[in-house]
Amino acid sequence: xxxxxxxxxxxxxxxxxxxxxxxxxxxxxxxxxxxxxxxxxxxxxxxxxxxxxxxxxxxxxxxxxxxxxxxxxxxxxxxxxxxxxxxxxxxxxxxxxxxxxxxxxxxxxxxxxxxxxxxxxxxxxxxxxxxxxxxxxxxxxxxxxxxxxxxxxxxxxxxxxxxxxxxxxxxxxxxxxxxxxxxxxxxxxxxxxxxxxxxxxxxxxxxxxxxxxxxxxxxxxxxxxxxxxxxxxxxxxxxxxxxxxxxxxxxxxxxxxxxxxxxxxxxxxxxxxxxxxxxxxxxxxxxxxxxxxxxxxxxxxxxxxxxxxxxxxxxxxxxxxxxxxxxxxxxxxxxxxxxxxxxxxxxxxxxxxxxxxxxxxxxxxxxxxxxxxxxxxxxxxxxxxx
Amino acid sequence: xxxxxxxxxxxxxxxxxxxxxxxxxxxxxxxxxxxxxxxxxxxxxxxxxxxxxxxxxxxxxxxxxxxxxxxxxxxxxxxxxxxxx
Numbered sequence: 260x261x262x263x264x265x266x267x268x269x270x271x272x273x274x275x276x277x278x279x280x281x282x283x284x285x286x287x288x289x290x291x292x293x294x295x296x297x298x299x300x301x302x303x304x305x306x307x308x309x310x311x312x313x314x315x316x317x318x319x320x321x322x323x324x325x326x327x328x329x330x331x332x333x334x335x336x337x338x339x340x341x342x343x344x345x346x347x348x349x350x351x352x353x354x355x356x357x358x359x360x361x362x363x364x365x366x367x368x369x370x371x372x373x374x375x376x377x378x379x380x381x382x383x384x385x386x387x388x389x390x391x392x393x394x395x396x397x398x399x400x401x402x403x404x405x406x407x408x409x410x411x412x413x414x415x416x417x418x419x420x421x422x423x424x425x426x427x428x429x430x431x432x433x434x435x436x437x438x439x440x441x442x443x444x445x446x447x448x449x450x451x452x453x454x455x456x457x458x459x460x461x462x463x464x465x466x467x468x469x470x471x472x473x474x475x476x477x478x479x480x481x482x483x484x485x486x487x488x489x490x491x492x493x494x495x496x497x498x499x500x501x502x503x504x505x506x507x508x509x510x511x512x513x514x515x516x517x518x519x520x521x522x523x524x525x526x527x528x529x530x531x532x533x534x535x536x537x538x539x540x541x542x543x544x545x546x547x548x549x550x551x552x553x554x555x556x557x558x559x560x561x562x563x564x565x566x567x568x569x570x571x572x573x574x575x576x577x578x579x580x581x582x583x584x585x586x587x588x589x590x591x592x593x594x595x596x597x598x599x600x601x602x603x604x605x606x607x608x609x610x611x612x613x614x615x616x617x618x619x620x621x622x623x624x625x626x627x628x629x630x631x632x633x634x635x636x637x638x639x640x641x642x643x644x645x
Numbered sequence: 646x647x648x649x650x651x652x653x654x655x656x657x658x659x660x661x662x663x664x665x666x667x668x669x670x671x672x673x674x675x676x677x678x679x680x681x682x683x684x685x686x687x688x689x690x691x692x693x694x695x696x697x698x699x700x701x702x703x704x705x706x707x708x709x710x711x712x713x714x715x716x717x718x719x720x721x722x723x724x725x726x727x728x729x730x
Contacts, residue, residue, distance in 0.1 A: 327653060328698070329653060329696070329697075329698035329699065329725045329726075330653055330654070330687040330688070330696070330699075330725075331686050331687045331688065331689075331690060331696050333683065333686065333687065346682070346683045347683075348682065348683070350686060352686070352690075352691035353691050353692075354691075355691060355692060355693075356692055361692075362691070362692040363692075364690035364691050364692050364694065365690075365691070
């Protein structure tokens with residue numbers, strides 16, 4: 260895994276960019292050179308789609324995490340790249356509370372991760388409020404993880420709805436070690452980073468070295484707010500993290516995160532939501548900083564958006580903004596809304612809160628918009644079709 | 646009994662008026678879900694609470710309790726409450 264590279268040109272694999280938005284889902288089909296794009300959609304117009312993910316094990320199956328402003332959450336599935344959809348028989352839902360107790364209800368499924376390559380048809384889901392779920396039948400029925408959802412300690416770390424993001428607290432960044440299907444990570448906003456080595460039966464926090472908002476105690480897991488975790492495909496012992504309080508890297512079995520964002524320019528800072536890793540080079544990662552000062556505008560710093568890349572595992576960072584607006588661009592890119600394909604050179608994609616989809620064919624040196632006037636973009640996934 | 650379906654749920658029923666049975670609203674929802682799989686969870690959460698913007702009217706009168714008893718001659722209207730301006 261991870262060492263394959265995709266050449267773009269004749270007979271190459273095609274990339275599809277899966278775009279989840281506040282008003283539906285869109286699929287952009289690229290040509291062989293990733294230079295022309297055909298937009299397919301909207302799928303589920305009016306539905307809030309938090310994540311749209313292709314199953315890499317078959318290259319055809321799509322899962323979409325959906326809800327509307329009024330109706331409850333659900334998961335839709337397609338086995339033919341969106342030509343037809345079916346709804347999950349049993350979407351992610353918390354266990355029914357005992358009599359006299361107040362139970363939680365899933366507001367929306369926020370994150371979808373295919374399970375290990377050796378587990379075809381199996382998926383993980385993270386929800387808001389924070390919950391972890393698994394399906395073993397291609398996303399048709401989902402079962403909760405009591406070890407997370409109903410565990411008293413976890414519930415304390417999750418806090419209340421008031422402790423979450425403006426759009427609700429999230430369980431996100433579910434990561435499966437490609438060497439071991441039982442080795443899992445996830446992040447909670449808020450509630451820290453957690454690791455399991457037994458397939459989710461038990462968990463332990465992995466927050467050492469991570470900072471929290473000034474005045475709070477970093478020893479309290481509840482105060483940790485990882486925004487996005489990524490594992491390097493060619494070195495699964497290395498994880499990167501964009502946090503509410505900086506950019507981090509960890510090299511397992513070390514259990515301490517190191518704040519690599521300190522090397523970012525002072526005027527830009529190292530706050531953001533999203534982070535992407537190179538499919539073949541574990542020293543290369545990209546971030547898209549935002550303004551996290553004072554009241555947290557959550558916009559491009561100074562109205563001048565830019566991607567930053569490190570090619571040395573966080574020792575240094577370089578600004579990549581060729582083609583992007585030079586001023587008065589106040590958008591944000593959410594935690595799921597940036598992705599990389601496996602091309603050589605790597606293609607990068609991000610979607611903005613103002614409904615623009617941008618791409619770079621050369622690992623970030625030059626950027627251009629490939630779709631405009633979409634609804635607010637929640638998630639972007641570059642997927643390789645078969 | 647007759648059940649009127651709001652437009653956001655027509656993807657399940659295809660028609661605005663359906664028939665379902667049940668001795669109370671809770672049972673009625675079970676029968677609706679049997680006929681139109683998935684519809685119940687869009688209306689009621691896993692703790693059997695009516696979702697925030699969903700409302701039931703029985704014979705024109707708003708009811709909030711899913712244990713509200715029904716008879717075969719009742720007319721039930723499921724409404725998506727307006728909100729957000």
